[in-house]
Amino acid sequence: MTPPWEAADPEAAAREYAARLSHGTEPLFVLPLHDGKFHLGHDSVTVPLQGFLFVPPGSVASVREYGDLTVYIRRMFICDRERDLLPAWARFVRGVIDCPVLQPTASREGIHQDESFESVRQVLEEQLGDGLRELAHDDPETWKRLVRGHSDLIVGWAVKDNEFFDRVQDIVAFRTSRGLLSLPEYLRVSGGTLYYVTRELGSLQDQLLAEGSNFPAIDASWFAVTPFLEKYAARHREVSLVQLDGEAETLMRPAPEAEFAPLLAYYRGKGVRTRVAAFKPAEVPAVMLYPHGAETVREAGSALQAGEVAPGLAGLVSAYVEGRSAGAGDCGGTFYLNASCPLVRRLAQRPPGGDRLAAALDVLLQNARLFSGRTLTAADGVQAFREFTRGVERLLLP
Amino acid sequence: MNLGEWLGAQAREFRERGDAERLRMMQCYVEAYHARETDPDRAFAAFTEGRRLAGQLGEPWWVLFYETERLEALLHFKRDYRAVLDLAVQAVLEVRKPANAQYPGRFGIWDCLVASYLGIDAEGYEQPIREALDYLEKEIPAVPDGSRYLLLARKRIFALERGDLKEAYDGCMRELDLAASDKDQSRAVHFATFTYCALCHLAGTVGDWKTLDEWSGVGEKLAREVGHECELSEVLAWQAVAARQLGDPERACRAFQTATGHMGRLQMPPKQPYYDALVQYHELTGDLDRALAVRDAELKAIADRGRLLYECRVRLKRCVVLARLGRLREQDLAAAREAARKLRRPENYLAQVDRLAGAVATQRGPARP
Secondary structure (H helix, E strand, C coil): CCCHHHCCCHHHHHHHHHHHHCCCCCCCEEEECCCEEEECCCCEEEECCEEEEEECCCCCCCCCCCCEEEEEECCEEEEEEECCCCCCCCCCCEEEEECCCCCECCCCCCECCCHHHHHHHHHHHHHHHHHHHHHHHHCHHHHHHHHHHHHHHHHHHHHHCHHHHHHHCCCCEEEEECEEEEHHHHHHHHCCEEEEECCCCCCHHHHHHHHHCCCCCEECCCCCHHHHHHHHHHHCCCCEEEECCCCHHHHCEECCCHHHHHHHHHHHHCCCCEEEEECCCCCCCEEEECCCCHHHHHHHHHHHHCCCCCHHHHHHHHHHHHHHHHHHCCCCCEEEEECCCHHHHHHHHCCCCCHHHHHHHHHHHHHHHHHHCCCCCHHHHHHHHHHHHHHHHHHHCC | CCHHHHHHHHHHHHHHCCCHHHHHHHHHHHHHHHHCCCCHHHHHHHHHHHHHHHHHCCCHHHHHHHHHHHHHHHHHHHCCCCCHHHHHHHHHHHHCCHHHCCCCCHHHHHHHHHHHHHHHHCCCCHHHHHHHHHHHHHHCCCCCCHHHHHHHHHHHHHHHHCCCHHHHHHHHHHHHHHHHCCCCHHHHHHHHHHHHHHHHHHHHHHCCHHHHHHHHHHHHHHHHHHCCHHHHHHHHHHHHHHHHHCCCHHHHHHHHHHHHHHHHCCCCCCCHHHHHHHHHHHHHCCCHHHHHHHHHHHHHHHCCCCCHHHHHHHHHHHHHHHHHHCCCCHHHHHHHHHHHHCCCCCHHHHHHHHHHHHHHHHHHCCCCC
8 A cells, every 4th residue: 555645646645544544534734744854963864754744623622632643664554643753742733654763662563762763753843843833824724723623732732831832822812702813913902911701701791891991801711721821921021911800800990089979978878889990991880890709609698598508518508608708808799980981970070969860870780780790699680670770760750 | 320320321322323522522521531640630621621512512411510520620630729619619509400400410519519628628617517428428328339439538538637547447447348348349449449548548647567568558459450540659658668667678669769750750749648658758767858858849739729727737747847957947937827827727736836936946045135
C-alpha cells in the first residue's frame, strides 16, 4: 500500500487517511511534513521526515486529548498512539510519520527515546508551530474553526505552557457578548481592560452594565478562561482585569450623595440599602446588585423555612446560610441610583414629599428588582410587579 | 434503583438506539476519571464538558450527575474547598425539587455536603455534621453499595478529625466487613484501599509498627490492584516508616523513594496522612530540616484552599518543627493565630499557639534591656 505522502496527490491522500482515523469526518487542517533541521548550537543536522499532522474536528467532547502519532520507520509500521513525539501543548493534533532516524525497540513495538528521538521531536514542534502560525495568518477562517473546535483544550494547555501561550495568546477567540473576539480585538473595544463573567452568558444586567460602558463581557464560565485572562493580564502590565458577576460595582464611579439626599432618604426610610453611583448606560436609572452567591443563600433560606430540606441536613444548610450572610454582610442586595441618568437628576431636584415623586421612586425600585431577577422568588416577582403597577397608576392619577 | 444501576441502564439504552451524542456525553465521565490523579484540572474540565453537553441535550438528571461530579472533583481530586459549599448547597436544593425526587444520585449529593464541611472545619460544625451522618445512617440501606461505603468513610473521617481513634478503628472494621460481604469484588477492593490507608494512619499515629508494616503491605497490594496511585504512595510512605522503626533502613529507603517518586508524578494533592508519614520518616532519620520542608510543601498545597481546620493544624505542626529547630519566629506564630481565628471554635488552637510562644520565650530567657 502506498503511503499518503507518496501518492500522486499527497494532500488529498492525507486528508482521506486522516478522515478514516476520525471516523469519516474531514480534518480541519492537514500539515504535510518535510525534512527538517535540528540545531546543535554552532551546527545543524538534517532530519529526514515524511508524513503529515492533522487537526481532527472538535466534534468529540472538546476536552478530549489527542497528541498522538502513528510511527513508521522506512515504511515499516512500528506503533500508533505514540504520545511523546508531539509537544505537550499539541493535544489537539494527530499525525502519521515515517522517519528513518528513529530507533525501534528490540520488540519493534516502540521507539527508543534517544538523541534521534529528541531531534525528531524538535523538528516536529518547529514545523507544527510554523504551520499553525501560517494558517492563522493565511487562512484565518480555518484557524478560527480550528480554535473554535478545540478552544477549550487550547486555552487549557496555554495556561500551563508558556511557549504555547505565547503562540496563541493573541489568536484564541473568546465568547463575548458581541460574539467571538480575540483579546487584541477585544482590548481595542474596551480600551485596555478585560471584563469577564464567570457564569455562563452572565446575567443580562451584568452584560448591560458592561455594554453600557461600551465593553463586551467575556464569557469565562469555562474552567480555563479565567486563568488564561489572568495570565494575559500578568504578561501585559497595561491590561487590567475586572470580574463583572458579583463585582459589577467596578463599572461604577462614585458620585456625591448630597445632591441626591432626598432620594436616598426616601429609599433608606423604606429599609432599602441604597447608594448613588455614576454608570453607563445613562438611560438606566437604577440597578439592584447582589453579592456573589446571594441567589443560593436566598433559595436555601426559603427551602429551610418551608421545611423542604431533608431534616438531617437542615443543620448544615442553616450553617451555610448563616456563614454566607455573615460573610457577605447582607445578601439582600444594594440599590444603585445612577447619577448619570437625567431622570434621576431631575427627580432629585423635585421638592420631597409628594406622592407622585414617591410613586416614581417606587417604580424605579421595582423596575430594578425585576430587571436583576436574582434572588426573587415567584412570590417576590408578583409583589414587585404589583408595586410597579401601583406606582404607575399613582403616576397616572390626575 | 441506585446510581450505578441507573447509569448502566442509561448506557445500554443509548447504545441500543445508537445515540452518539449521549454516548459522547457519558464518555466525559470516563475521560475525567482516568485523568483524576494525573491531571485533576482536566478531570474537572471533562465533568464540566459533560454538564454542558447534558444541558444542550436537555437531560436534567445528567446535569445534576455532572454537577455532583464537578463537586467531587473539587473535593477529592483537586482538594480545593473554596467553592464547594456553594456547589454542594445548590445541588442539595436542586435535588429537593419534585422533578428530582426519584433522582438515584441524591445520597451522593448529600454525601458531598457532609464531605465539604468535614474538610472545612469538622470541629466547628461538629453538631450539624453529626446530625447529617445520623440521618444518612437511617436513610442509606445497610447493604454493599457505593453510598454505604461513602457513609462509613465519612463517619471514620469524622472520628479521626475529632481525634477519636477507637471510633475510627471501629469504623474501619465496619468498612472491611462491608467489603467482605460485597459480591462486587472490584468495588470492594476500591473502597478497601482507602480503608487500609486509614488503618495505616491509625497504626502510625499510635506507634504500632508491626501492625503498620502488615497493613501497609495489604494496602500496597490493594492499591496496585485497583490502580490508585495516590493511595499507593501513601501506604508506601507508611511502609517506609514501619521498616525504619523495625530496623530495616534499606527497605525503608526503597519504600520512601518509591512513595515520593510516585506522588511526584501526580498532580492530585496528597492527603494529610502522606505528609505525616514523610515527617515521621525524616524525624526518625534525625533530619528535621527535611521534616520542615515537608510541612512547608503541605502548607503550600493546602493554604487558602478553604480547608480551615487542616490549615490551622498544619501551621501549628510547622511551628512545632520550627521550635525544635530553634527557628520559630513571631510571624509563624501570628500566621497560626490568624488561621485559628478563622475557625468556629478557635480556643483550643489559640491556646496551643500561646503555649508554643511561651515555651520559646522561656528558652530564650528574659529580654535584654
